[in-house]
Amino acid sequence: MRRILIAYFSLQNHTLKVAEKIKEICRGDMFEIATDVEYPLVDFNFLAHVAQKQLENKTYPKLRQTLSIEKMREYDTILLGFPIWWEDLPRAVCTFLKMYDFSDKVIVPFFTHLGSSFGGKSIQTIKEMVPQNKLAEEFVFSIHDEDIEKSDDKIGQWLKSISEKY
Numbered sequence: 387m388r389r390i391l392i393a394y395f396s397l398q399n400h401t402l403k404v405a406e407k408i409k410e411i412c413r414g415d416m417f418e419i420a421t422d423v424e425y426p427l428v429d430f431n432f433l434a435h436v437a438q439k440q441l442e443n444k445t446y447p448k449l450r451q452t453l454s455i456e457k458m459r460e461y462d463t464i465l466l467g468f469p470i471w472w473e474d475l476p477r478a479v480c481t482f483l484k485m486y487d488f489s490d491k492v493i494v495p496f497f498t499h500l501g502s503s504f505g506g507k508s509i510q511t512i513k514e515m516v517p518q519n520k521l522a523e524e525f526v527f528s529i530h531d532e533d534i535e536k537s538d539d540k541i542g543q544w545l546k547s548i549s550e551k552y
């Protein structure tokens with residue numbers, strides 16, 4: 387792995403914690419995928435409703451910040467982090483995927499969850515949005531919220547196995 391971007395979406399900080407652990411080991415650059423309009427974090431039912439509607443309508447929520455196309459050209463490997471929402475990707479991640487050309491990169495997803503350990507439809511959604519063979523499906527990393535604290539070794543092994551191939 388040469389030039390690494392750790393791009394992550396995280397509303398409740400679980401995915402952020404994993405991204406930070408990754409950064410400690412592989413020293414990639416971090417980029418937060420965050421929406422311009424904030425999600426209603428205080429009211430979980432409302433948040434769940436908003437997230438579900440965005441999925442149903444396949445919306446592309448506007449992002450608060452973006453990486454320039456030139457900056458994105460600097461990276462070979464994108465470690466793409468997100469939580470599973472309604473058995474799928476938070477739509478903000480789709481906005482991110484739609485913005486760039488990944489044809490000279492490899493995308494390695496990692497996700498946090500509360501039971502959907504296979505990530506529901508999320509990997510298929512990524513596959514449909516990026517060029518063929520750019521998704522390193524064999525390296526998808528899944529972690530339950532409760533296991534994050536003690537995941538350093540697992541993350542280290544995961545990064546090592548990726549670096550042996552890319």
Ligand SMILES: Cc1cc2nc3c(=O)[nH]c(=O)nc-3n(C[C@H](O)[C@H](O)[C@H](O)COP(=O)(O)O)c2cc1C
Pocket residue numbers: 395396397398399400401402433434437438468469470471472473474498499500501502503506531
């Ligand atoms: C709107 C919403 C939908 C969710 N849907 C699922 C789900 O379908 N399956 C699952 O295992 N966890 C689900 N979760 C739990 C999150 O995936 C999990 O808590 C994750 O670690 C949150 O990541 P974050 O703290 O980085 O935002 C959902 C959480 C939210 C807020």
